[in-house]
Amino acid sequence: MTQSPFKQSPVKRLTHATMEKYENVWFGIATAMSVLLAVAVFASFVSGTVPRLEGEGGAGHHLQGVVNGRVDPRNLAGTPFSKPGVVDNADGTQTVFVVARAFAFDPGTIRVKAGVPVTFHITSGDVLHGYYVEKTNINVSVIPGQVSSFTTTFKTPGPLNIVCDEYCGTGHHNMLNKIIVEAPQP
Numbered sequence: 001m002t003q004s005p006f007k008q009s010p011v012k013r014l015t016h017a018t019m020e021k022y023e024n025v026w027f028g029i030a031t032a033m034s035v036l037l038a039v040a041v042f043a044s045f046v047s048g049t050v051p052r053l054e055g056e057g058g059a060g061h062h063l064q065g066v067v068n069g070r071v072d073p074r075n076l077a078g079t080p081f082s083k084p085g086v087v088d089n090a091d092g093t094q095t096v097f098v099v100a101r102a103f104a105f106d107p108g109t110i111r112v113k114a115g116v117p118v119t120f121h122i123t124s125g126d127v128l129h130g131y132y133v134e135k136t137n138i139n140v141s142v143i144p145g146q147v148s149s150f151t152t153t154f155k156t157p158g159p160l161n162i163v164c165d166e167y168c169g170t171g172h173h174n175m176l177n178k179i180i181v182e183a184p185q186p
């Protein structure tokens with residue numbers, strides 16, 4: 001009569017030494033991840049990819065009435081945000097000032113040039129909003145009293161939707177606007 005092969009080879013019991021071996025493997029992985037985290041934090045400080053506020057205007061831009069990247073959201077007069085829109089700079093670049101308010105962005109439609117560095121300065125006149133531009137990595141929080149600034153270059157001409165991606169109230173879903181990227185003039 002043949003015996004079942006399972007009965008002949010019972011599962012070896014885990015000993016303390018085996019457990020310790022597994023523990024050491026996980027300890028090694030945890031150490032490696034801690035080192036990676038420390039390197040990433042250090043590299044972020046060295047390369048300057050940390051969020052920060054600097055001087056008047058922030059992000060190296062000097063904006064009238066903007067101190068340490070902050071404005072008074074109840075009084076945007078005396079700042080470029082009193083006239084939101086696109087500014088053509090002498091060096092060919094463009095600067096855009098946007099004010100987010102429940103439930104629209106001002107200006108509603110922005111026309112920018114493709115292949116040209118465009119610097120955005122965005123603030124909110126009331127509550128927290130979001131500024132997300134489809135098909136791009138543009139996604140900033142728009143905080144009242146705070147100026148969000150970034151520079152980007154649109155490569156492909158065409159319309160892009162802007163949506164508010166931070167829930168801001170009953171009309172939040174209406175906060176849809178457009179950026180129209182225009183082909184460079186020959």
Ligand SMILES: [Cu+2]
Pocket residue numbers: 129130164165166167168169172173175
């Ligand atoms: Cu919203």
